[in-house]
Amino acid sequence: MAKETKAGRTPLIAGNWKMNLDHQQATVLVQKLDWTLRDKKHDHDETEVAVLPPYTDIRSVQTLIDGDRLKLKFGAQDLSPHDSGAYTGDISGAFLAKLGCTYVVVGHSERRTIHGETDETVNAKVKAAFRHDLVPILCVGEPLEVRQAGEQIPYIVGQLTADLAGVPAKDVAKLVVAYEPIWAIGTGEVATPDDAQEACAALRDTIAELYSGDVADQVRFLYGGSVKSGNVASIMAKDDVDGALVGGASLDAGEFAAICRYKAHQGMVG
Numbered sequence: 182m183a184k185e186t187k188a189g190r191t192p193l194i195a196g197n198w199k200m201n202l203d204h205q206q207a208t209v210l211v212q213k214l215d216w217t218l219r220d221k222k223h224d225h226d227e228t229e230v231a232v233l234p235p236y237t238d239i240r241s242v243q244t245l246i247d248g249d250r251l252k253l254k255f256g257a258q259d260l261s262p263h264d265s266g267a268y269t270g271d272i273s274g275a276f277l278a279k280l281g282c283t284y285v286v287v288g289h290s291e292r293r294t295i296h297g298e299t300d301e302t303v304n305a306k307v308k309a310a311f312r313h314d315l316v317p318i319l320c321v322g323e324p325l326e327v328r329q330a331g332e333q334i335p336y337i338v339g340q341l342t343a344d345l346a347g348v349p350a351k352d353v354a355k356l357v358v359a360y361e362p363i364w365a366i367g368t369g370e371v372a373t374p375d376d377a378q379e380a381c382a383a384l385r386d387t388i389a390e391l392y393s394g395d396v397a398d399q400v401r402f403l404y405g406g407s408v409k410s411g412n413v414a415s416i417m418a419k420d421d422v423d424g425a426l427v428g429g430a431s432l433d434a435g436e437f438a439a440i441c442r443y444k445a446h447q448g449m450v451g
Protein backbone atom coordinates (compact mmCIF):
# COMPACT_ATOMS: atom_id res chain seq x y z
CA MET A 182 0.00 0.00 0.00
CA ALA A 183 1.50 3.35 -1.03
CA LYS A 184 1.99 5.90 1.72
CA GLU A 185 -0.86 8.40 1.94
CA THR A 186 1.01 11.63 2.64
CA LYS A 187 0.51 15.27 1.87
CA ALA A 188 3.36 16.38 -0.43
CA GLY A 189 5.49 13.57 0.98
CA ARG A 190 5.13 14.69 4.60
CA THR A 191 4.63 11.80 7.04
CA PRO A 192 1.86 12.61 9.54
CA LEU A 193 2.96 12.88 13.18
CA ILE A 194 0.78 12.34 16.24
CA ALA A 195 2.69 13.43 19.36
CA GLY A 196 1.54 13.02 22.96
CA ASN A 197 2.66 15.80 25.31
CA TRP A 198 2.21 14.32 28.78
CA LYS A 199 3.03 17.67 30.44
CA MET A 200 3.76 17.20 34.19
CA ASN A 201 1.89 13.89 34.47
CA LEU A 202 3.02 10.30 35.18
CA ASP A 203 6.16 9.18 37.04
CA HIS A 204 8.66 6.83 35.41
CA GLN A 205 6.81 3.69 36.52
CA GLN A 206 3.48 4.97 35.22
CA ALA A 207 5.28 5.99 32.03
CA THR A 208 6.43 2.44 31.27
CA VAL A 209 2.90 1.13 31.84
CA LEU A 210 1.42 3.69 29.44
CA VAL A 211 4.05 3.11 26.76
CA GLN A 212 3.53 -0.67 26.91
CA LYS A 213 -0.26 -0.30 26.72
CA LEU A 214 0.06 2.12 23.81
CA ASP A 215 2.37 -0.22 21.95
CA TRP A 216 0.09 -3.23 22.55
CA THR A 217 -2.95 -1.32 21.39
CA LEU A 218 -1.30 -0.04 18.23
CA ARG A 219 0.22 -3.46 17.53
CA ASP A 220 -3.20 -5.09 17.98
CA LYS A 221 -4.62 -2.71 15.36
CA LYS A 222 -1.62 -3.36 13.08
CA HIS A 223 -0.71 0.31 13.10
CA ASP A 224 1.82 1.21 10.39
CA HIS A 225 4.33 3.58 12.01
CA ASP A 226 5.79 4.47 8.61
CA GLU A 227 2.33 5.62 7.56
CA THR A 228 1.65 7.73 10.69
CA GLU A 229 4.48 8.44 13.11
CA VAL A 230 3.65 8.26 16.82
CA ALA A 231 5.73 10.02 19.50
CA VAL A 232 5.49 10.40 23.26
CA LEU A 233 6.87 13.41 25.12
CA PRO A 234 7.17 12.47 28.80
CA PRO A 235 8.63 14.49 31.70
CA TYR A 236 12.45 14.50 31.87
CA THR A 237 12.53 11.99 34.74
CA ASP A 238 10.68 9.39 32.64
CA ILE A 239 12.79 9.61 29.50
CA ARG A 240 15.47 7.08 30.48
CA SER A 241 12.82 4.48 31.37
CA VAL A 242 10.90 5.12 28.16
CA GLN A 243 14.11 4.88 26.13
CA THR A 244 15.08 1.58 27.76
CA LEU A 245 11.66 0.12 27.01
CA ILE A 246 11.49 1.38 23.42
CA ASP A 247 15.07 0.40 22.55
CA GLY A 248 15.04 -2.89 24.48
CA ASP A 249 11.79 -4.13 22.99
CA ARG A 250 12.39 -2.48 19.62
CA LEU A 251 9.15 -0.55 19.79
CA LYS A 252 8.45 1.74 16.87
CA LEU A 253 7.36 4.68 19.00
CA LYS A 254 9.49 7.84 18.91
CA PHE A 255 10.08 9.92 22.01
CA GLY A 256 11.28 13.32 23.07
CA ALA A 257 11.25 16.01 25.75
CA GLN A 258 9.02 18.94 26.59
CA ASP A 259 11.70 21.64 26.81
CA LEU A 260 15.49 22.20 26.71
CA SER A 261 18.00 24.80 27.78
CA PRO A 262 19.21 27.32 25.22
CA HIS A 263 22.71 26.56 26.57
CA ASP A 264 24.77 23.42 26.03
CA SER A 265 26.35 23.07 29.51
CA GLY A 266 27.41 25.10 32.53
CA ALA A 267 26.02 26.82 35.62
CA TYR A 268 22.31 26.68 34.78
CA THR A 269 20.79 25.00 37.82
CA GLY A 270 17.75 22.92 37.02
CA ASP A 271 18.13 23.19 33.25
CA ILE A 272 18.58 20.29 30.81
CA SER A 273 20.89 20.45 27.81
CA GLY A 274 19.91 19.32 24.34
CA ALA A 275 23.14 17.29 24.41
CA PHE A 276 21.73 15.17 27.25
CA LEU A 277 18.44 14.64 25.40
CA ALA A 278 20.26 13.62 22.23
CA LYS A 279 22.37 11.15 24.20
CA LEU A 280 19.15 9.57 25.52
CA GLY A 281 17.96 9.03 21.96
CA CYS A 282 15.29 11.73 21.89
CA THR A 283 14.04 12.58 18.42
CA TYR A 284 11.85 15.56 19.33
CA VAL A 285 11.79 18.42 21.81
CA VAL A 286 8.88 20.80 22.37
CA VAL A 287 9.93 24.45 22.26
CA GLY A 288 7.86 27.52 23.05
CA HIS A 289 4.77 25.77 24.41
CA SER A 290 2.30 28.42 25.59
CA GLU A 291 2.60 27.06 29.14
CA ARG A 292 6.33 27.89 29.03
CA ARG A 293 5.64 31.28 27.47
CA THR A 294 2.94 32.28 29.97
CA ILE A 295 3.95 30.52 33.21
CA HIS A 296 7.73 30.86 32.77
CA GLY A 297 7.75 34.14 30.84
CA GLU A 298 9.59 32.76 27.82
CA THR A 299 9.97 35.39 25.10
CA ASP A 300 10.35 34.84 21.37
CA GLU A 301 14.06 35.57 21.87
CA THR A 302 14.34 32.66 24.33
CA VAL A 303 12.30 30.40 22.08
CA ASN A 304 14.56 31.30 19.15
CA ALA A 305 17.66 30.39 21.19
CA LYS A 306 16.04 27.07 22.15
CA VAL A 307 15.18 26.24 18.53
CA LYS A 308 18.84 26.82 17.62
CA ALA A 309 20.00 24.71 20.60
CA ALA A 310 17.75 21.85 19.50
CA PHE A 311 19.18 21.84 15.99
CA ARG A 312 22.76 22.05 17.34
CA HIS A 313 22.11 18.65 18.93
CA ASP A 314 20.21 17.08 16.01
CA LEU A 315 16.90 17.23 17.85
CA VAL A 316 13.76 18.16 15.93
CA PRO A 317 12.00 21.05 17.62
CA ILE A 318 8.22 20.96 17.83
CA LEU A 319 7.87 24.73 17.86
CA CYS A 320 4.57 25.88 19.36
CA VAL A 321 2.78 29.08 18.43
CA GLY A 322 -0.77 30.16 19.21
CA GLU A 323 -2.91 33.10 20.16
CA PRO A 324 -4.74 33.91 23.41
CA LEU A 325 -8.53 34.29 23.41
CA GLU A 326 -8.54 38.10 23.26
CA VAL A 327 -6.40 38.05 20.11
CA ARG A 328 -8.77 35.53 18.49
CA GLN A 329 -11.77 37.64 19.49
CA ALA A 330 -10.14 40.66 17.86
CA GLY A 331 -9.63 38.61 14.67
CA GLU A 332 -5.85 39.19 14.89
CA GLN A 333 -4.77 35.54 15.23
CA ILE A 334 -2.98 35.23 11.90
CA PRO A 335 -0.66 38.26 12.25
CA TYR A 336 -0.05 37.19 15.87
CA ILE A 337 1.13 33.66 15.06
CA VAL A 338 3.00 34.78 11.94
CA GLY A 339 4.86 37.27 14.15
CA GLN A 340 5.72 34.53 16.65
CA LEU A 341 6.96 32.14 13.96
CA THR A 342 9.05 34.82 12.21
CA ALA A 343 10.73 35.87 15.47
CA ASP A 344 11.25 32.29 16.65
CA LEU A 345 13.06 31.38 13.41
CA ALA A 346 15.35 34.43 13.20
CA GLY A 347 18.75 33.27 11.97
CA VAL A 348 17.75 29.60 11.64
CA PRO A 349 19.13 28.25 8.34
CA ALA A 350 16.97 26.62 5.66
CA LYS A 351 18.65 23.21 6.05
CA ASP A 352 17.36 23.10 9.66
CA VAL A 353 13.94 24.60 9.00
CA ALA A 354 13.25 21.85 6.46
CA LYS A 355 13.26 19.37 9.39
CA LEU A 356 11.14 21.55 11.68
CA VAL A 357 7.75 20.67 13.14
CA VAL A 358 5.46 23.59 14.00
CA ALA A 359 2.44 23.15 16.27
CA TYR A 360 -0.41 25.63 16.01
CA GLU A 361 -2.00 25.62 19.46
CA PRO A 362 -4.57 28.33 20.10
CA ILE A 363 -4.30 28.95 23.85
CA TRP A 364 -8.08 29.12 24.29
CA ALA A 365 -8.34 25.52 23.01
CA ILE A 366 -5.72 23.96 25.29
CA GLY A 367 -7.23 21.71 27.94
CA THR A 368 -10.60 23.44 27.61
CA GLY A 369 -12.54 21.00 25.44
CA GLU A 370 -13.00 23.94 23.09
CA VAL A 371 -11.44 22.66 19.86
CA ALA A 372 -10.70 24.92 16.87
CA THR A 373 -12.74 24.12 13.78
CA PRO A 374 -10.94 22.23 11.01
CA ASP A 375 -11.17 25.43 8.92
CA ASP A 376 -9.55 27.46 11.73
CA ALA A 377 -6.72 24.92 11.94
CA GLN A 378 -6.27 24.93 8.16
CA GLU A 379 -6.29 28.74 7.95
CA ALA A 380 -3.59 28.99 10.62
CA CYS A 381 -1.39 26.19 9.28
CA ALA A 382 -1.62 27.52 5.71
CA ALA A 383 -0.67 31.02 6.87
CA LEU A 384 2.29 29.59 8.79
CA ARG A 385 3.40 27.56 5.76
CA ASP A 386 3.13 30.68 3.57
CA THR A 387 5.32 32.50 6.09
CA ILE A 388 8.02 29.83 5.76
CA ALA A 389 7.71 30.09 1.97
CA GLU A 390 8.30 33.84 2.18
CA LEU A 391 11.27 33.45 4.51
CA TYR A 392 12.94 30.50 2.76
CA SER A 393 13.31 29.73 -0.93
CA GLY A 394 12.98 26.36 -2.63
CA ASP A 395 10.72 23.65 -1.24
CA VAL A 396 11.49 24.22 2.45
CA ALA A 397 7.88 25.20 3.23
CA ASP A 398 6.60 21.97 1.70
CA GLN A 399 8.84 19.91 3.97
CA VAL A 400 7.84 21.50 7.27
CA ARG A 401 5.17 19.56 9.17
CA PHE A 402 2.40 21.54 10.85
CA LEU A 403 0.46 20.05 13.73
CA TYR A 404 -2.74 21.25 15.37
CA GLY A 405 -3.00 21.13 19.17
CA GLY A 406 -5.84 21.97 21.53
CA SER A 407 -8.45 19.53 22.87
CA VAL A 408 -7.74 16.91 20.19
CA LYS A 409 -9.74 13.71 20.79
CA SER A 410 -10.51 10.58 18.78
CA GLY A 411 -13.87 12.12 17.88
CA ASN A 412 -12.52 15.30 16.29
CA VAL A 413 -9.06 14.36 14.95
CA ALA A 414 -10.12 12.95 11.57
CA SER A 415 -11.84 16.12 10.35
CA ILE A 416 -8.84 18.23 11.38
CA MET A 417 -6.36 15.83 9.77
CA ALA A 418 -8.38 15.94 6.55
CA LYS A 419 -7.18 19.50 5.96
CA ASP A 420 -4.40 19.98 3.41
CA ASP A 421 -1.93 21.87 5.57
CA VAL A 422 -2.44 19.91 8.81
CA ASP A 423 0.16 17.15 9.08
CA GLY A 424 -0.52 15.93 12.57
CA ALA A 425 -1.62 16.65 16.12
CA LEU A 426 0.02 17.62 19.39
CA VAL A 427 -2.17 15.96 22.00
CA GLY A 428 -2.17 16.82 25.72
CA GLY A 429 -4.78 15.32 28.05
CA ALA A 430 -5.99 12.63 25.65
CA SER A 431 -2.43 11.24 25.30
CA LEU A 432 -2.54 10.03 28.92
CA ASP A 433 -5.05 7.31 28.02
CA ALA A 434 -3.47 4.59 25.88
CA GLY A 435 -6.74 3.55 24.21
CA GLU A 436 -7.82 7.10 23.40
CA PHE A 437 -4.38 8.12 22.18
CA ALA A 438 -4.12 5.01 20.02
CA ALA A 439 -7.53 5.85 18.54
CA ILE A 440 -6.24 9.35 17.72
CA CYS A 441 -3.16 7.83 16.06
CA ARG A 442 -5.53 5.61 14.06
CA TYR A 443 -7.44 8.64 12.70
CA LYS A 444 -7.28 7.24 9.18
CA ALA A 445 -9.61 4.45 10.28
CA HIS A 446 -12.17 7.19 11.12
CA GLN A 447 -11.61 8.74 7.71
CA GLY A 448 -12.28 5.40 6.06
CA MET A 449 -8.63 5.31 4.96
CA VAL A 450 -6.07 2.63 5.63
CA GLY A 451 -3.75 3.63 8.46
Ligand SMILES: O=C[C@H](O)COP(=O)(O)O
Binds near residue numbers: 369428429
Ligand atom coordinates in the same frame (compact mmCIF):
# COMPACT_ATOMS: atom_id res chain seq x y z
O1 LIG B 1 0.72 20.18 23.98
C1 LIG B 1 -0.48 19.92 23.95
C2 LIG B 1 -1.47 20.95 24.02
O2 LIG B 1 -1.21 21.90 24.99
C3 LIG B 1 -2.89 20.47 23.97
O3 LIG B 1 -3.35 20.03 25.22
P1 LIG B 1 -4.82 19.37 25.31
O4 LIG B 1 -4.86 18.30 24.27
O5 LIG B 1 -4.90 18.84 26.70
O6 LIG B 1 -5.78 20.47 25.01
